[in-house]
Amino acid sequence: xxxPAMAIRKPNTTTIRLKIxxxxxxxxxxxxxxxxxxxxxxxxxxxxxxxLGMGVDQLDGEAKRIExxxxxxxxxxxxxxxxxxxxxxxxxxxxxxxxxxxxxxxEIFAALDEKDNTYNEAxxxxxxxxxxxxxxxxxxxxxISLWSQQQKHPAELEPVGDHxxxxxxxxxxxxxxxxxxxxxxxxxxxxxxLSKTEALRIPLREGLVIPIRLAERPFTIFFASDLxxxxxxxxxxxxxxxxVNIIGRGDVCDIILDPSYHDISRRHLKxxxxxxxxxxxxLDLSTHGSFVSGEVEVVAKR
Numbered sequence: 216x217x218x219p220a221m222a223i224r225k226p227n228t229t230t231i232r233l234k235i236x237x238x239x240x241x242x243x244x245x246x247x248x249x250x251x252x253x254x255x256x257x258x259x260x261x262x263x264x265x266x267l268g269m270g271v272d273q274l275d276g277e278a279k280r281i282e283x284x285x286x287x288x289x290x291x292x293x294x295x296x297x298x299x300x301x302x303x304x305x306x307x308x309x310x311x312x313x314x315x316x317x318x319x320x321x322e323i324f325a326a327l328d329e330k331d332n333t334y335n336e337a338x339x340x341x342x343x344x345x346x347x348x349x350x351x352x353x354x355x356x357x358x359i360s361l362w363s364q365q366q367k368h369p370a371e372l373e374p375v376g377d378h379x380x381x382x383x384x385x386x387x388x389x390x391x392x393x394x395x396x397x398x399x400x401x402x403x404x405x406x407x408x409l410s411k412t413e414a415l416r417i418p419l420r421e422g423l424v425i426p427i428r429l430a431e432r433p434f435t436i437f438f439a440s441d442l443x444x445x446x447x448x449x450x451x452x453x454x455x456x457x458x459v460n461i462i463g464r465g466d467v468c469d470i471i472l473d474p475s476y477h478d479i480s481r482r483h484l485k486x487x488x489x490x491x492x493x494x495x496x497x498l499d500l501s502t503h504g505s506f507v508s509g510e511v512e513v514v515a516k517r
Contacts, residue, residue: 230243231244231248231337233327235326245340249344252341254432255318255348259317261317266355267359269359274360277356281353284313285349287310291309291342292343306342311324324341327341407508408506409506410499411498415497415498416496417495417507418493419489422438423437424437425495426508427497427505427506429479429501430483435447442495444470444486455486455488455495461484461500462483464476464480479501480502480503482500482501483500484497484500485498485499
């Protein structure tokens with residue numbers, strides 16, 4: 216299943232206001248909304264744990280339900296993309312009660328359903344991203360179902376899409392030992408927690424790649440002439456300067472992350488780059504934890 220390409224005409228400069236639950240969320244630009252939706256394309260941990268507890272017949276039923284929903288939404292998405300000015304008409308035909316509730320998708324659609332036609336580009340964008348989420352969701356179900364039928368560890372199976380987890384990660388999710396920002400999940404995936412009191416020193420060399428996680432969100436620090444931080448969810452890259460770099464949702468941070476990342480603290484991670492750019496020092500400042508790949512060479516703490 217592939218989501219249709221959405222022919223959004225141009226960036227919308229109108230402020231987008233959506234009432235999600237009991238609070239109003241404001242997006243200054245259409246691109247800001249798109250950035251926020253990128254973090255909703257992966258299946259959340261709670262849902263994965265639920266799927267792991269299902270039998271093969273239940274998984275098959277879930278897959279058929281999602282496939283049928285995707286099939287029903289594709290012509291609506293196509294109509295919305297072909298006539299952006301009239302996108303509100305096909306959007307109102309969407310059976311909102313059938314949508315997934317993970318990541319607040321149901322509430323986003325419900326909020327847009329109440330808006331006038333000035334929100335049509337936002338409607339087309341949200342519908343496109345939701346179809347991507349459904350595709351990812353179904354691919355994950357296919358992998359879990361295959362694992363259940365063959366009684367093999369996920370590591371022994373061929374990957375389906377981009378959702379191959381390690382056997383330990385599957386076990387942590389299935390047994391309920393992993394949760395939001397939980398050390399068990401990150402540990403199962405080969406990550407170790409950073410200290411909140413002693414900075415971890417990592418020596419730098421050209422071409423070095425350092426996978427890290429802020430709560431459960433994947434980032435990569437890499438050294439290519441200069442030092443960079445890549446957000447793997449939004450696929451954006453920011454430079455890290457010599458000295459202290461604070462990463463988080465707060466306005467005073469050097470690298471400000473999407474405010475919709477509620478598992479990310481306002482001041483989440485401190486990255487201190489040495490004057491000679493021969494080492495970095497990582498210190499966790501957060502509530503839900505920061506983690507570094509266990510395969511990274513660590514020299515000492517300070």
